Amino acid sequence: xxxxxxxxxxxxxxxxxxxxxxxxxxxxxxxxxxxxxxxxxxxxxxxxxxxxxxxxxxxxxxxxxxxxxxxxxxxxxxxxxxxxxxxxxxxxxxxxxxxxxxxxxxxxxxxxxxxxxxxxxxxxxxxxxxxxxxxxxxxxxxxxxxxxxxxxxxxxxxxxxxxxxxxxxxxxxxxxxxxxxxxxxxxxxxxxxxxxxxxxxxxxxxxxxxxxxxxxxxxxxxxxxxxxxxxxxxxxxxxxxxxxxxxxxxxxxxxxxxxxxxxxxxxxxxxxxxxxxxxxxxxxxxxxxxxxxxxxxxxxxxxxxxxxxxxxxxxxxxxxxxxxxxxxxxxxxxxxxxxxxxxxxxxxxxxxxxxxxxxxxx
Amino acid sequence: xxxxxxxxxxxxxxxxxxxxxxxxxxxxxxxxxxxxxxxxxxxxxxxxxxxxxxxxxxxxxxxxxxxxxxxxxxxxxxxxxxxxxxxxxxxxxxxxxxxxxxxxxxxxxxxxxxxxxxxxxxxxxxxxxxxxxxxxxxxxxxxxxxxxxxxxxxxxxxxxxxxxxxxxxxxxxxxxxxxxxxxxxxxxxxxxxxxxxxxxxxxxxxxxxxxxxxxxxxxxxxxxxxxxxxxxxxxxxxxxxxxxxxxxxxxxxxxxxxxxxxxxxxxxxxxxxxxxxxxxxxxxxxxxxxxxxxxxxxxxxxxxxxxxxxxxxxxxxxxxxxxxxxxxxxxxxxxxxxxxxxxxxxxxxxxxxxxxxxxxxx
Numbered sequence: 085x086x087x088x089x090x091x092x093x094x095x096x097x098x099x100x101x102x103x104x105x106x107x108x109x110x111x112x113x114x115x116x117x118x119x120x121x122x123x124x125x126x127x128x129x130x131x132x133x134x135x136x137x138x139x140x141x142x143x144x145x146x147x148x149x150x151x152x153x154x155x156x157x158x159x160x161x162x163x164x165x166x167x168x169x170x171x172x173x174x175x176x177x178x179x180x181x182x183x184x185x186x187x188x189x190x191x192x193x194x195x196x197x198x199x200x201x202x203x204x205x206x207x208x209x210x211x212x213x214x215x216x217x218x219x220x221x222x223x224x225x226x227x228x229x230x231x232x233x234x235x236x237x238x239x240x241x242x243x244x245x246x247x248x249x250x251x252x253x254x255x256x257x258x259x260x261x262x263x264x265x266x267x268x269x270x271x272x273x274x275x276x277x278x279x280x281x282x283x284x285x286x287x288x289x290x291x292x293x294x295x296x297x298x299x300x301x302x303x304x305x306x307x308x309x310x311x312x313x314x315x316x317x318x319x320x321x322x323x324x325x326x327x328x329x330x331x332x333x334x335x336x337x338x339x340x341x342x343x344x345x346x347x348x349x350x351x352x353x354x355x356x357x358x359x360x361x362x363x364x365x366x367x368x369x370x371x372x373x374x375x376x377x378x379x380x381x382x383x384x385x386x387x388x389x390x391x392x393x394x395x396x397x398x399x400x401x402x403x404x405x406x407x408x409x410x411x412x413x414x415x416x417x418x419x420x421x422x423x424x425x426x427x428x429x430x431x432x433x434x435x436x437x438x439x440x441x442x443x444x445x446x
Numbered sequence: 447x448x449x450x451x452x453x454x455x456x457x458x459x460x461x462x463x464x465x466x467x468x469x470x471x472x473x474x475x476x477x478x479x480x481x482x483x484x485x486x487x488x489x490x491x492x493x494x495x496x497x498x499x500x501x502x503x504x505x506x507x508x509x510x511x512x513x514x515x516x517x518x519x520x521x522x523x524x525x526x527x528x529x530x531x532x533x534x535x536x537x538x539x540x541x542x543x544x545x546x547x548x549x550x551x552x553x554x555x556x557x558x559x560x561x562x563x564x565x566x567x568x569x570x571x572x573x574x575x576x577x578x579x580x581x582x583x584x585x586x587x588x589x590x591x592x593x594x595x596x597x598x599x600x601x602x603x604x605x606x607x608x609x610x611x612x613x614x615x616x617x618x619x620x621x622x623x624x625x626x627x628x629x630x631x632x633x634x635x636x637x638x639x640x641x642x643x644x645x646x647x648x649x650x651x652x653x654x655x656x657x658x659x660x661x662x663x664x665x666x667x668x669x670x671x672x673x674x675x676x677x678x679x680x681x682x683x684x685x686x687x688x689x690x691x692x693x694x695x696x697x698x699x700x701x702x703x704x705x706x707x708x709x710x711x712x713x714x715x716x717x718x719x720x721x722x723x724x725x726x727x728x729x730x731x732x733x734x735x736x737x738x739x740x741x742x743x744x745x746x747x748x749x750x751x752x753x754x755x756x757x758x759x760x761x762x763x764x765x766x767x768x769x770x771x772x773x774x775x776x777x778x779x780x781x782x783x784x785x786x787x788x789x790x791x792x793x794x795x796x797x798x799x800x801x802x803x804x805x806x807x808x
Binding site (some may be wrong): 103140150151169178187198210212213215216218220247249253256257258260261263265266267268269270271272273274275276277279280282283284285286287288290291292293294295297298299300302303305306307309310311313314316317319320321322323324326327328330331334335337339342343346348350351352353354355356357358359360361362363364365366369381385387388389390391392393394395396397402403405406407408418441443 | 512719756
């Protein structure tokens, strides 16, 4: 077990980390520029107040914005001659740049626990925040192996799974799989601000899925994007070229649905999307799985969904995913059940035998 | 009841319509350029083979691509002097343009049942395809009131809900809420085709939601987009300007996260997205609802999900939405439960009393 741990910052991530490590028996010391935030985190059980009399920590965790995390890391390396130091900010390049010249830089390794919530602050802290989430660790050439080992151990101890990646690669990766999707979702949703009500009444599940993360926190995301501008800019330029090309294709058709090449071009765009989405890893980090899908029409009443799932559970079938379609107008839910292909026939037979209304699937 | 009904085309929509109307007791006659497709639909019980001896139908439903639906509609208006005629293609402008000059055009009204599946063809036909889905009806000035009434009746008889809208408005509406989301999802997913595996291993729920519809059928979508080029082009140009502006904002920052105005600009983009997504109607066509969210950590074993929902059902609480997060690496599911705000405390107390592992929410 890693102990003592000195956590600088008492926001959502750091308070959650303090709660979890304390519950595991680590001696956790908390620090924050805001005394009240620090006392709140302590009141919540995330650790004890830090002071000059505290023992030298084994590990220092800097939970500060990328712009000051580097300085704080250097200060920690000086104050504690033996401790290992990490930060948990969501973009790594700047932090590394600020620490790399420090003579003790080998005791520092950046990291990024990919966990979050809609809510924020110490009060939202929860010791299971990291469960089942990736915790990226970004060593550089000079990083001490022991520092890397300790971070792996830290990730595993909070039920996260460590992923080792160079800092630049991390920033490019999150730019693609996290920052760009957020930006596109927000831009798409912003197109709806002036749309007539009647347009929105035709909204289906596709638009709902595409705009869910558009509800994210502006302040948080502004800072994330601001910390990764070059990478995001690169992806956006590629996207803009694609959209530009598509606009040309549409323009050249002169509104003739059979203009030479039009259908080929359009089908290619959709097909490329098919190829891309097929690469997203499936559940539990396996390769992408194509689940069988069964759609059921269910009265929208308490207990109906419960009965459905208990009936499925009794057949010993594991549901891989569930989606409930909100089609406006009716008090009927369309429940999409996703199961392993091997289970499909058994499940549909089972549900039919219980006279569920199966209305589709593949 | 509308009978007899003459359905021209035996694909997914039309076969499904035939199945439903037949089950309601309507006399349905089927036709298709492909004799084998027609016979398959008949074998499936969607209706009887049409021939010259069939009685004059009350309603003719044209289920053909927009490019030929207009001609077929005109032919039907001539062949049947009293029948009302509709088409079900997903873009309306071209069809109306082809029919409007016909002397009997008042007996025609275009429509668009907004129902579909991943799978296609008569074999995928299902009589509940339209349940709880919007069925848009697009009358023009000259449209006979009786034609409009019959279409409303048709929609209601298949458990869809009719929405009346001018053709141009329909095409602009679906361009925004259906075609643009499809295009953005496909373009985003296509960015993944060349990404390193390691990037994809960091994929979270956001990217998964954003790329789900990127799995759609290229041929189908190429034809839909080709039928609505002008509208889609307009939206894409707006989007491209937004992306362009964002690229400039990022570029002007010179990679300084605190460049003057940067955070304000970025926060504004996200905030506009907040405003847009808040306008999407909630369940059952009500105004957008903000559900309370409770997150539970659940072992990924058969029956666990079932037990959870039955426990919720027993408390008489209605789950508005369910999302299961696939975080790679762990055999634990993060189950997001969405309930009416009034039910939140009761649900979390109930689940705690049953010692479920509640790990978040708001």
